[in-house]
Amino acid sequence: MTTQSKASKGMGGTYIVFGAILAIAIVQVVVAVMVGPSLARMLILAAIQAYMAVMFFMHLRDEKPSLRLALIPGTIFVLVMMNMIWADSFRLIHLRPFPK
Amino acid sequence: MSTAKVSEASLTMEHGAGVMEERPFAIPSSKLVMWLFIISDACTFGAVLFAYGYIRNSAADWPLVFERASIWNSLLMTFILVSTSLTVLLAVRAAYAEERQSAFRWTMITALGGLLFTVLHIREWMSLIGQGARLFQNPWGAPMFGATFFAITGLHMAHVMGGVIALIVVGSGYRAERYAARHLEIWALYWHFVDLVWMFVVPLIYLLNMKR
Numbered sequence: 001m002t003t004q005s006k007a008s009k010g011m012g013g014t015y016i017v018f019g020a021i022l023a024i025a026i027v028q029v030v031v032a033v034m035v036g037p038s039l040a041r042m043l044i045l046a047a048i049q050a051y052m053a054v055m056f057f058m059h060l061r062d063e064k065p066s067l068r069l070a071l072i073p074g075t076i077f078v079l080v081m082m083n084m085i086w087a088d089s090f091r092l093i094h095l096r097p098f099p100k
Numbered sequence: 101m102s103t104a105k106v107s108e109a110s111l112t113m114e115h116g117a118g119v120m121e122e123r124p125f126a127i128p129s130s131k132l133v134m135w136l137f138i139i140s141d142a143c144t145f146g147a148v149l150f151a152y153g154y155i156r157n158s159a160a161d162w163p164l165v166f167e168r169a170s171i172w173n174s175l176l177m178t179f180i181l182v183s184t185s186l187t188v189l190l191a192v193r194a195a196y197a198e199e200r201q202s203a204f205r206w207t208m209i210t211a212l213g214g215l216l217f218t219v220l221h222i223r224e225w226m227s228l229i230g231q232g233a234r235l236f237q238n239p240w241g242a243p244m245f246g247a248t249f250f251a252i253t254g255l256h257m258a259h260v261m262g263g264v265i266a267l268i269v270v271g272s273g274y275r276a277e278r279y280a281a282r283h284l285e286i287w288a289l290y291w292h293f294v295d296l297v298w299m300f301v302v303p304l305i306y307l308l309n310m311k312r
Contacts, residue, residue, distance in 0.1 A: 011189070011190070011193065018182065018185070018186045021182050021299075022179060025178045025299075026175070028302070028303055029171060032303070032310060033171070037307040037308050037310060039304075039308065042303035042307055042308065043303070046302075046304075049296075049299040050296050053185070053295060053296045054292075057189060057292045063125065064125050064127075066125055067135070070125065074139070075143065078146070079146040079150075082143070082146060082147055082150050086150045086153075086154045
């Protein structure tokens with residue numbers, strides 16, 4: 001289903017997603033202030049927000065499954081692989097510190 | 101023989117869609133191109149955020165500079181950006197319903213939201229610059245703080261401004277009947293992506309560097 005056919009549907013679900021994304025943004029701040037901003041907690045909440053934005057705002061959930069398969073695993077793979085090269089940069093920073 | 105050739109040629113010309121290959125993923129090519137651009141841009145932002153993560157971890161004296169006021173400001177910016185995702189959806193919906201004036205109005209509201217977001221962001225920048233933050237020096241600690249903060253938020257702000265310009269151009273073009281609803285939809289996809297990136301920038305840049 002494309003956005004064209006989606007556009008003819010009601011917007012009720014979209015308003016719920018909008019509210020949920022904003023609610024998570026508030027929860028993120030509250031958690032950061034009250035409990036402390038742990039990287040894992042922050043990333044999990046951001047990933048939930050991003051999932052909702054991609055699936056409902058960008059309507060990826062209404063597209064053919066083959067498009068989802070073509071886009072999502074490849075992106076995650078590239079991002080994870082990037083982590084490998086940055087580890088080497090981390091080593092280089094320790095060998096040659098930046099001037100103060 | 102020649103008759104057969106003519107009919108084949110006319111078949112290709114008149115009913116091209118029938119004999120041509122199916123669209124990949126059943127979406128227009130322009131939309132697929134935008135998706136591919138979004139994927140490559142996601143990798144760009146991923147790269148700078150990973151770089152920031154490693155630089156931050158390698159510095160023993162990474163500064164935690166953001167006061168409560170900055171955190172509330174970032175929350176307000178999130179509210180504005182997520183709201184513009186909703187208004188751009190309303191613009192696309194109106195465009196497919198052939199309500200040109202309404203689609204134009206929602207598109208301009210979205211662009212206005214983007215401008216407001218940029219103004220708030222520049223205010224945040226000016227506040228940090230006023231406190232002494234520069235690209236490679238600051239009064240608080242690790243000198244790379246400014247480089248990572250200004251690079252990541254600057255890259256995002258450039259995307260927002262690019263989106264604002266694109267929305268104004270496409271929105272005006274749609275009202276003048278130069279563009280179709282699908283063009284607006286494609287730029288709405290881009291706008292949602294800008295919103296999505298911000299969802300990672302806030303926790304990683306602002307919340308992790310909050311004063312405790």
